[in-house]
Amino acid sequence: MAQYFELHPDNPQLRLLKQAVALLQQGGLLAVPTDSSYALACHLDDKAAVDHLRQVRGVDERHHLTLLCRDLSELSNYARVDNRQYRLLKGATPGPYTFILEATREVPRRVSHPSRKTIGLRVPDHHVLQQLLELHGEPLLATTLIPPHETEPTNDAQEIRQRWQHQLAGVIDAGPCPHEPTTVVDLTPMGTGGDAEIVRLGRGEPAKLGL
Numbered sequence: 001m002a003q004y005f006e007l008h009p010d011n012p013q014l015r016l017l018k019q020a021v022a023l024l025q026q027g028g029l030l031a032v033p034t035d036s037s038y039a040l041a042c043h044l045d046d047k048a049a050v051d052h053l054r055q056v057r058g059v060d061e062r063h064h065l066t067l068l069c070r071d072l073s074e075l076s077n078y079a080r081v082d083n084r085q086y087r088l089l090k091g092a093t094p095g096p097y098t099f100i101l102e103a104t105r106e107v108p109r110r111v112s113h114p115s116r117k118t119i120g121l122r123v124p125d126h127h128v129l130q131q132l133l134e135l136h137g138e139p140l141l142a143t144t145l146i147p148p149h150e151t152e153p154t155n156d157a158q159e160i161r162q163r164w165q166h167q168l169a170g171v172i173d174a175g176p177c178p179h180e181p182t183t184v185v186d187l188t189p190m191g192t193g194g195d196a197e198i199v200r201l202g203r204g205e206p207a208k209l210g211l
Helices: 014-025 047-057 072-078 083-092 127-136 157-163 188-192
Strands: 003-006 030-032 039-043 066-068 097-102 118-122 140-144 170-173 183-186 197-200
Touching: 003 014, 014 030, 014 039, 014 127, 014 170, 030 127, 030 157, 039 047, 039 066, 047 140, 072 083, 072 118, 083 097, 083 188, 097 188, 127 140, 157 170
Parallel strands: 003 170, 030 170, 066 118, 097 183
Antiparallel strands: 030 039, 039 140, 066 140, 097 118, 183 197
């Protein structure tokens, strides 16, 4: 049965956040609010948790998973970023964008794209999620909470708890979040002199990236 954490959006209760972090460190899968929509999140280095995340989401190893990072300095530990890419990232983070970049050796091979060796990364602009990431001490592996065979994210915390109560360790409710996924941008072409490419248009405005 999933634990249900009701957190104040501006002053989240530290005791409850610590309980949620403990679930992650025990291999649990959490539903967490973001500045775009709800996401499923787990510990990066826990193979069983990653497999469970893919199963609940209904995706295989070719689906790009995303690292939720606290800031750009943390992001750069897990992705190879050149000067052009960094300038674009600096202007768009934190925010509702997911960036596809070449993964570094810090990213376990089982969670990067099997043929491209890339990973999705993002810095969310959500106070409660940022507090959770700070307590956890490292990025979380995540994917937008879109049910299998559906196209829209599920954003009601109570519905998420009822629908996945036997598959999740916990659900964090910090009030409503947007009913729209991130804008996904592939930055890998920039590494060879090309331009960034929009993979999915979501909440993030392409104009903010100069696209």
